[in-house]
Amino acid sequence: MPLSSCPDPGSSAPPALPAPRRLFALGAVTVLLATGCAQASGTPAGEPTAAASAAARAVPSPSRPATPAPAEVTVAPTDAAVEHNPGEPVVVRADGGELTDVVLVPALGGEPVPGELSADGRTWTSTAVLAFDTPYELHWSAASGAGPTTGTSAFTTVLADHEVDARLNVVDGGVYGTGQVLEFTFSEPVANKEQVEEAVTVDGGGDRAGAFRWYSDTVVRYRPAEKWAPRSEITVSLKLLGLDVGHGMVGNHDLRRSFSTGAEHYARVDNETKTLTAWVDGEVARTFPVTLGNPDWPSTTGQKVIMEQAPQYLFQASSLDLQPGDPHWYDTFWASNVSRLTASGEFVHQALPSAMPVLGVANVSHGCVGMPPEGAKFIHDVFRPGDVVEVVGTGYPQADPDDGYGDWNIPIEHYADEEWKGNW
Known part of the structure; x- marks a missing residue:
């Protein structure tokens, strides 16, 4: 059979060839099938065979360059946030790019808030405390391989009520x-x-x-x-x-x-001796006779801190809820050289003229420490707010620690325990 002829499609398989030529002919047939006899296999002329198509698919196609992504910008606080803490900074971050401009301003007008840009250009942080109860606007720009992007956000700081x-x-x-x-x-x-x-x-x-x-x-x-x-x-x-x-x-x-x-000052009022002894820098400076609270108005005990001082102070019986006709009522008067010991109304002051004869002898006051003129003046002029006057021996409890500054009556190991109660 000529090698250029194709077998008749309607005939049976071609006759066998001698072995030496069969090997050659198979190789030739293979070439012919791939070139000139495609129609006989059912594939239209000019179209690739299935094997050729598979081979073509196995060859990788050239890769396409990825499309650059725009910078992703995040802002804290978030847009439309309310009650932002003015003490916390505003932070703008760019991922996949760099910040090119950030402006933070009060929405109702005002100077821009200063800030710092990180060395890599990706983070901006405000550096000033914001105003309370104020709306702010934030404008930013960023750049990446995809080009520039911009954005805005707004927030409000903590309201005045908070x-x-x-x-x-x-x-x-x-x-x-x-x-x-x-x-x-x-x-x-x-x-x-x-x-x-x-x-x-x-x-x-x-x-x-x-x-x-x-x-x-x-x-x-x-x-x-x-x-x-x-x-x-x-x-x-x-x-x-x-x-x-x-x-x-x-x-x-x-x-x-x-x-x-200032100097170390301390005064001790002893009900037993009816005296006030004053120390300055650890040395006894003066001793004066006094009168303390009467049995119906005894003076509280303990260490009391001088709260305030005045050369003159108006004393009124109504401040003690006393009314005219009450046996403890007294006429309004200006006390001299006054040093307050409690919020409720215990003072060191110059005694009234009617009390002068009993100084060092009896207690006739409404809880105050009454002194002779020179004694009250000494305490007023030498002592100062923050100095301690301690009263002992009246048989009465201490003043509540918050009735003035009775804190020194509380041992330091119990001071932080608000439930701990001393002799008051």
Whole structure:
């Protein structure tokens, strides 16, 4: 059979060839099937066979370059956030690109808030405390291989109703006695008391370890284990700005005061001897006769811190809920050289003329320490707020520690325990 002829489709299998030529012919047939006899196999001319198609599919096609993604920018606080803590920074981050511009401004007008861009250009952080109760707008731009992108967001800071401020009972640059107790008063109730205590720093005054005592959810006091060192400097700081005190309330300012102590002053009033003995720097300076509270109005005992002083102070019986006709009623008068010991009305002051004959002999006051003119003047002029006057021997309990500053009557190991009760 000629090699150029194809077998008749309708005939039976071609006759066998001699072995030496069969091998050659099979190779030739294979070539012919792939080139000139495709129609006989049922595949249209000019189209690849299944094997050729599979081989073509096995050859990888050239890869296409990936499309660059735009920078993904995240902002804290999130868009439309409310009650953002002004003490917490605003942070803008770009992933897959770099920030090219960030502007943070009060929505109602004002200067842009300063900020810092990280060295890699991907993070911007505000560096100034924001205003309370203020809406802000944030505008940013970023760039990546996909080109520039921009965005805006807005948020509002903590409302005025959720602000907390604090007061401290010493003035900056003031001079106080060695028994001065520090009292912080907050405008709103404090739930996170431990965090507030951690925000307080006290330096100087002998650097003596101290403790806190909460008298209510809005009042906390601090005192050292021992009285402040005389003639020393004390600095008190409260990092309140941005502090979450609980119930959604946030501190709106920091507080810092520096004050000093003077000489060491201490006075002891002894009911047994009806005398007041005054010490200055550990030495007895003066002793004066006194009158204390009468049996119906006995003087409380214990250590009491001078709260305030005045050369003249108006005394009225109505402040003790007394009415005209009451056996304890007295006419309104101006007391001289007054030093307050309790909030409820115990003072050291110059006795009335009617009490002068019984000084050192009997008790006729309404709980105050009545003194001769020179004695009241000495305490007023030499002693100062923060100095301690201790009363002993009246047989009456101590004043409540929050009726003035009776904190020195509480042992330091019990000071932080608000449930602990002494002799009051």
